[in-house]
Amino acid sequence: MTTTDISTLGAALRAVLGDAQVISDRQELRTYECDGLAQYRVIPALVALPRTAAECAATVRACVDAGVPFVARGSGTGLSGGALPHAEGVLVVTSQMRAIRAVLPQDERAVVEPGVINLHVSRAAAPYGYHYAPDPSSQQVCSIGGNVAENSGGAHCLKYGFTTNHVTGLEVVTPDGDLVRLGGAAPDAPGYDLLGAFVGSEGTLGITTEVTVRLTRSPESVRTLLAGFAGTDQAGAATSAIIAAGVVPAAIEMMDALAVEAAEAAVRCGYPAGAGAVLIVELDGPAAEVDAQFTDVERLCREHGAGEIRVAADDAERALIWKGRKSAFAAVGRISPDYIVQDGVIPRTALPEVLRRIAEISAQRRVRVANVFHAGDGNLHPLVLFDDAVPGQAEQAEEVSGAILDICIAHGGSITGEHGVGMDKVGHMPRMYSDDDLDTMQLLRCAFDPRGLANPGKVFPTPRLCGEVPGRRRGVHPLQEAGLAEVF
Amino acid sequence: MTTTDISTLGAALRAVLGDAQVISDRQELRTYECDGLAQYRVIPALVALPRTAAECAATVRACVDAGVPFVARGSGTGLSGGALPHAEGVLVVTSQMRAIRAVLPQDERAVVEPGVINLHVSRAAAPYGYHYAPDPSSQQVCSIGGNVAENSGGAHCLKYGFTTNHVTGLEVVTPDGDLVRLGGAAPDAPGYDLLGAFVGSEGTLGITTEVTVRLTRSPESVRTLLAGFAGTDQAGAATSAIIAAGVVPAAIEMMDALAVEAAEAAVRCGYPAGAGAVLIVELDGPAAEVDAQFTDVERLCREHGAGEIRVAADDAERALIWKGRKSAFAAVGRISPDYIVQDGVIPRTALPEVLRRIAEISAQRRVRVANVFHAGDGNLHPLVLFDDAVPGQAEQAEEVSGAILDICIAHGGSITGEHGVGMDKVGHMPRMYSDDDLDTMQLLRCAFDPRGLANPGKVFPTPRLCGEVPGRRRGVHPLQEAGLAEVF
Known part of the structure; x- marks a missing residue:
């Protein structure tokens, strides 16, 4: 997009949104160069700040008329680069639509x-x-x-x-x-x-x-405990035992020793000193149910080797327990200059094995990995630590981070649990999906966005040329190739 | 499709599936002429009975190559005519894939x-x-x-x-x-x-x-009660009170006097004689929770005027209570030669008002309506009774049935809760959705099925010519028409 093109589009957007709602100053644009995934930075050509649905639609129309890509952004806290701007596009920020x-x-x-x-x-x-x-x-x-x-x-x-x-x-x-x-x-x-x-x-x-x-x-009753274990094996076994007992906790969160150390350094949440892993278990629901099940949970934690078990006596104590967990990502900044937040999923039953494999890789490559995760549903958040000032460390960390996803896939899991594909995991999609699966998804994208202007370059590794659709996608049908045999 | 075309396609299918898996005999084909919605009957050109996914794919490929529509059918119990055959198409029956x-x-x-x-x-x-x-x-x-x-x-x-x-x-x-x-x-x-x-x-x-x-x-504990009320107003108020108390029952079902009469005649389920409405409330979960909440439910039923309350003492008694409810549709055949099963949704809070409106219309048009429904989520199943042998009654019943859907829409509800659109409600879709909404849905259909061969004529009132997509769909953009004002 030439400078003239940008000015023309900027003028069109200002006519619709008003001057104050369109940003074209290079310094101001820089504010928007990344979301929560700061490894990638791109300065958008323009930022639009619509205040209504009609203004938002008009913004998109102006982009379509100019043939310019647009990327939506909320608060910009995403961790997969989904809101990473397009250098020749408009970043549409919805932060002024707050009613x-x-x-x-x-x-x-x-x-x-x-x-x-x-x-x-x-x-x-x-x-x-x-x-x-x-x-x-x-x-x-x-x-x-x-x-x-x-x-x-x-x-x-x-x-x-x-x-x-x-x-x-x-x-x-x-x-x-x-x-x-x-x-x-x-x-x-x-x-x-x-x-x-x-x-x-x-x-x-x-x-x-x-x-x-x-x-x-909101539940009648909420009860929360924090249990310290010798290591993640024991905490993982306790998790499995709780689920196997038929309890569906509101949450079961696990943090390993390194994550506990980081959280403690950052927010002084009073987690058990020297614990190899901690488990946060929260139950909610009718008081009668919660009280009965909470007793079971405490017993199961003890049976699986919990040392200290702390039960939150009130809302303030519960908030402190959660503060350590919720600030864990940021807290890792206290123990490492740089880190990658990874996000993968595994079947809950594979938890102990996957954690052992992560520990092995961490030891082999001499890259520290802190584990914080939603243990109940097998959603891992390994934090891969490195120092960008030391040559080669960033690359090593990227390798370990990628290897962790490979482990997740090998154990029947997925490359993202809740952070999305965005920019970050585009390259991993073919490891989860066949070409046919990805093509089928892109049928939907082409139907909605035949021009490919809505957040291009995200989610799909190879943008389909929408003209290829519809019709048979390869010369020979897989069933013909397979002689009508099962193709899966 | 000419007779020759049918023979050619039949031969192609036999080559893939084997002789026994393809039906072309007119008498045998008649078995498949309708699903649970027997008002509509169409004899398919052919029936295919694939035994594997590969055979099913090959069947579809043969249809695509011949340019012939195909309709999938499971057990054929659907109530909206979704599996109604296409006269010039293949009915693909999955009943042999039962592993x-x-x-x-x-x-x-x-x-x-x-x-x-x-x-x-x-x-x-x-x-x-x-x-x-x-x-x-x-x-x-x-x-x-x-x-x-x-x-x-x-x-x-x-x-x-x-x-x-x-x-x-x-x-x-x-x-x-x-x-x-x-x-x-x-x-x-x-x-x-x-x-x-x-x-x-x-x-x-x-x-x-x-x-x-x-x-x-499966829950540790299940408890079920049947409560008789003077009428649906009282039973509806009890339902609202139970939900408002924060109880989430596994089920709350309501039947009005006519539905109770029919069920009693058919299966002798022992519902309270002379009740204007009955409520079945089932709680499940941990025993501690169920017992505590069950006491509340009983109390709330009494406070809202329940006469007889029967608590199922064991599985057999629970099964008997459910037998009346689950056989209610068929049971209506005992009290009326013919009937339409309607299916609509309303916000639970509109329940008393909507039931009153249905009663009014029923009285005005002199058409009996029995009400059986999932009261907890506002999913109504009015049964509109008629005698096809009396000229004009079928048309009157259709009118009342349609008017009931209008009432649902007017109260912020939907034209189907769980039976689907199928053939039956195609004409009602424009009353729920704007052209733009329907066009957007059909983008997906065109992406998957540009030839329009998969179950054509169902769900969407006006099949889109898929060539129209993509691009601006009308000459003037609605935002331009509206001068950028809010379009909703």
């Missing part, structure tokens, strides 16, 4: 704009005894629109499910610039569930302008 | 072929203490493949969710004849959630050949 439009406790719904902060939804619902269940560690700053784009998880998703389970309706701007509604307030709408496909599509199918979320009744 | 391939209690998953009967999954999982949660009333005969196509619900979906919440992976034959996998065993897969879009797509995006379902741990 909570309705809280409807009787219908167990809230209607919010995409820039609304995750935690603010729960705060608005609290007076009625409700909350918004998905709780990423970044919930104090991340936006609902970004949560929708990434299908964000959180510690309590073990019991309550991911963002996709808590969004019942969306208003979105399609890559054509049309405003459409997907889903609604009802639990199940006739026709295709495009809502489900849109949630987690990382900005490649359009931009969310309104979100109807399910509100969850 | 349960794996039950994996540790992973809480089972892998089954599409023809497997819903209840058989629960039976296979029972020895491990698990079951498959979605339980349509037809669960003894309906197939998992059909459940996937229709996103089937059931009485226990109030607590446990619909089919879409219990399917984590699919193998499907696309309308191109490709075998692809959507999702997997992990709770969240990277890339688009095509799985969610496929579930409930009513055979218009392809045919399911393998289903990975989530298994649900």
